[in-house]
Amino acid sequence: MFYHSGRHSYNSQMTRILIVDDSLFQRRIISAPLKAEGYEVIEAINGKEGIEKVITENPDVILLDILMPEKDGFEVLKELRDSHNTVPVIMLTSDVQDTTRDECLSLGAQAFVNKPVKSEDLMSVISSILAAIS
Secondary structure, three states: OOOOOOOOOOOOOOOEEEEEEOOOOHHHHHHHHHOOOOEEEEOOHOOOOOOHHHHOOOOEEEEEOOOOOOOHEEEEEHHHOOOOOOOOOOEEOOOOOOOHHHHHHHOOOOOOEOOOOOHHHHHHHHHHHHHHHH
16 A cells, blocks of 8 residues: 655655656656755656655655556556555646546646646646645
């Protein structure tokens, strides 16, 4: 089972963010501004590894790509939901279709950031999510 730790102190020095994306380039683009802001960044190269890192690393926020090998973002969302995980998930996607967005939201995603990721958009969404759960 996956359960969020319930930590309530969300300043960037303590906040752990898990990036689940099969693209090394995307992970680098996304992690650089997060690290610069003082967040602890954990990376996973696919959904299968992402689920493992949720269990072992106990992140505060998950940034999740949709299209990945082994286990895609939809499968990860379903697994997190089915195990009653409460870690907020922000979807990273270049797919802007309403059906994709609706499916992700119905599976428990809290927000979306479109690719290519703009650091100011990402930081704004992360700040909003962290403020809502603190």
